Amino acid sequence: MAFFDRQLTKPLPLGRTLFSYGMSAIAVLSTALALMALLSILFEIFRQGLPGLKWEVFTSLPAPAGETGVPSGFGNAIQGTVLMVAIAALLSVPLGILTAIYLSEIGKTSATATIVRFVMSILSAVPSIVVGVFAYAVIVLATLFNYKGFSALAGAFALAVIMLPIVVLSIEEALKLVPQQQRFASAALGANSIQTTFKIVLASALPSITTGVLLAVARVSGETAPLLFTALFSQSWIENILNPTPSLSVMIYNYSGSPFPEQTQLAWTASVVLLGMVLLTNLLSRLITRKR
Amino acid sequence: MSSPNSPTPSLATSSESDLALCARSVDVYYGNRQVLEEVSIDVYPGQVTAIIGPSGCGKSTFIKVLNRIGELESNMRVKGEIQFFGQNIYSQRVNLNRLRRQIGMVFQKPNPFPTSIYDNVAYGVRVFSRPSRAVLDDVVESALSDAALWNEVKDSLKKSALSLSGGQQQRLCIARALAVKPRVLLMDEPCSALDPIATLKIEELIRSLQQELTIVIVTHNMQQAARISDYTAFFSTDESQVGRLIELDSTAKIFGSATHSRTRDYIEGRFG
Ligand SMILES: Nc1ncnc2c1ncn2[C@@H]1O[C@H](COP(=O)(O)OP(=O)(O)O)[C@@H](O)[C@H]1O
Ligand SMILES: [Mg+2]
Numbered sequence: 160m161a162f163f164d165r166q167l168t169k170p171l172p173l174g175r176t177l178f179s180y181g182m183s184a185i186a187v188l189s190t191a192l193a194l195m196a197l198l199s200i201l202f203e204i205f206r207q208g209l210p211g212l213k214w215e216v217f218t219s220l221p222a223p224a225g226e227t228g229v230p231s232g233f234g235n236a237i238q239g240t241v242l243m244v245a246i247a248a249l250l251s252v253p254l255g256i257l258t259a260i261y262l263s264e265i266g267k268t269s270a271t272a273t274i275v276r277f278v279m280s281i282l283s284a285v286p287s288i289v290v291g292v293f294a295y296a297v298i299v300l301a302t303l304f305n306y307k308g309f310s311a312l313a314g315a316f317a318l319a320v321i322m323l324p325i326v327v328l329s330i331e332e333a334l335k336l337v338p339q340q341q342r343f344a345s346a347a348l349g350a351n352s353i354q355t356t357f358k359i360v361l362a363s364a365l366p367s368i369t370t371g372v373l374l375a376v377a378r379v380s381g382e383t384a385p386l387l388f389t390a391l392f393s394q395s396w397i398e399n400i401l402n403p404t405p406s407l408s409v410m411i412y413n414y415s416g417s418p419f420p421e422q423t424q425l426a427w428t429a430s431v432v433l434l435g436m437v438l439l440t441n442l443l444s445r446l447i448t449r450k451r
Numbered sequence: 452m453s454s455p456n457s458p459t460p461s462l463a464t465s466s467e468s469d470l471a472l473c474a475r476s477v478d479v480y481y482g483n484r485q486v487l488e489e490v491s492i493d494v495y496p497g498q499v500t501a502i503i504g505p506s507g508c509g510k511s512t513f514i515k516v517l518n519r520i521g522e523l524e525s526n527m528r529v530k531g532e533i534q535f536f537g538q539n540i541y542s543q544r545v546n547l548n549r550l551r552r553q554i555g556m557v558f559q560k561p562n563p564f565p566t567s568i569y570d571n572v573a574y575g576v577r578v579f580s581r582p583s584r585a586v587l588d589d590v591v592e593s594a595l596s597d598a599a600l601w602n603e604v605k606d607s608l609k610k611s612a613l614s615l616s617g618g619q620q621q622r623l624c625i626a627r628a629l630a631v632k633p634r635v636l637l638m639d640e641p642c643s644a645l646d647p648i649a650t651l652k653i654e655e656l657i658r659s660l661q662q663e664l665t666i667v668i669v670t671h672n673m674q675q676a677a678r679i680s681d682y683t684a685f686f687s688t689d690e691s692q693v694g695r696l697i698e699l700d701s702t703a704k705i706f707g708s709a710t711h712s713r714t715r716d717y718i719e720g721r722f723g
Binding site: 344349354 | 519523548555579624627
């Protein structure tokens with residue numbers, strides 16, 4: 160046929176070839192740029208922070224400003240971050256699992272479920288500082304067990320509010336990934352829907368649920384703004400979850416602008432530690448997903 | 452007239468409460484779309500009843516009506532009456548969990564739970580009671596033996612069910628269904644995902660189970676229906692895409708001298 164060009168080796172028109180190469184080059188360049196930004200952040204944090212990473216930073220309190228030669232660290236801030244994130248997880252994970260079960264197994268496409276899902280996605284888009292102000296208003300300004308004011312509990316509450324939508328939406332996804340066939344197999348053996356949900360669906364989804372929870376944990380471990388309004392800071396070890404409580408993120412925030420070089424050094428080192436903790440959590444979650 | 456349990460089965464008119472399953476004028480709809488019309492079937496206890504017919508004629512749909520799993524899967528609606536040993540299974544007072552325990556099901560694709568072999572078989576028992584370990588061990592062993600799987604897995608009961616081959620997985624699913632001691636077992640093309648040797652094993656198994664169990668099996672394989680069943684029901688559709696029961700008779704009759712020309716055409720491979 161005359162209008163059918165059988166010549167396979169004939170190159171495309173020059174314009175199209177050039178355009179194709181140009182676009183590829185732009186894509187590669189953009190990727191390199193994005194990578195460079197990330198790597199330079201990491202590089203700078205490690206360059207500044209690693210020299211200060213000694214065992215004593217995990218076991219000591221921050222030394223008073225201007226005092227040199229004494230052991231100085233942020234053991235209390237690590238304690239505070241771990242404590243508040245743990246309480247936040249205890250508050251948000253059970254609630255999140257039950258909500259996700261409602262969305263995926265009971266409500267499904269019903270109007271209520273759709274609204275709950277919508278509210279969750281709005282909640283996940285609320286800036287964390289707004290959550291902080293909210294927690295400040297409902298917990299810090301209220302009197303709890305004769306205590307009033309900034310506390311680890313208020314901080315954990317704020318973190319839990321941030322975690323909840325992440326946990327709900329990721330667990331719902333995990334539950335929806337469990338093949339329908341498994342639910343039918345369970346029902347065909349006479350199990351009711353509660354038994355099917357708890358014995359089959361949750362059990363099958365456990366690895367992905369754990370991954371979702373760990374990612375949420377990693378996400379909130381570095382939150383600063385909500386803790387500024389709720390947990391505040393303290394120079395001493397934690398004795399009561401109803402007292403002001405230090406955290407790595409707020410400590411970094413406070414010390415990074417300090418005129419004392421020992422304190423800016425501590426802030427850099429704390430950044431390395433926080434980064435390490437988040438990285439470790441992420442890695443752990445990958446490991447769990449991979450094991451399946 | 453011979454009794455339903457006689458070696459040479461024939462369509463005996465028996466009282467409805469003697470029938471394992473008895474469907475009368477069953478219509479089935481998905482939403483507003485009708486897929487089955489006026490299906491009436493008798494399933495004799497202790498016999499294997501095969502359902503054959505071209506794809507899309509509603510065989511799977513019909514079998515899912517019999518243990519009411521269909522309404523769980525989709526927006527299925529059922530009209531008409533279905534009795535299980537004389538009890539109307541679509542009565543409002545029926546407990547679905549008890550019903551499905553009496554009428555077990557094996558699905559087209561093997562669907563073991565991602566737990567151990569032991570836990571798969573024990574699951575259905577644990578759902579209804581808290582037996583001692585010794586009792587449970589016995590139930591698991593006898594179910595796996597009945598499913599002709601015990602010798603292959605007795606040393607690896609703790610291993611994941613997903614590590615088994617497809618044929619073994621399907622026999623595990625049969626064992627899982629047998630463990631709760633159903634009176635009827637529904638099977639929807641249980642061999643369609645399996646190789647010929649695994650298929651043969653399952654066919655032998657069906658033959659051996661038939662002593663104590665009533666089996667309804669959907670199959671697209673006519674030789675299989677001829678080999679393993681006592682009765683055969685032929686379903687088909689017309690231009691309206693609504694499935695109907697064309698003929699139900701002893702397997703020998705259906706494959707030897709079917710009454711309806713459409714059945715003969717299908718069996719001789721002239722359509723579908
Ligand atoms: N969940 C469903 N929703 C709507 N239509 C369905 C559904 N399942 C099956 N159907 C339709 O019902 C008809 C019968 O299907 P099915 O029972 O699977 O046939 P068979 O098993 O004989 O191949 C088909 O036309 C199919 O498209
Ligand atoms: Mg089918």
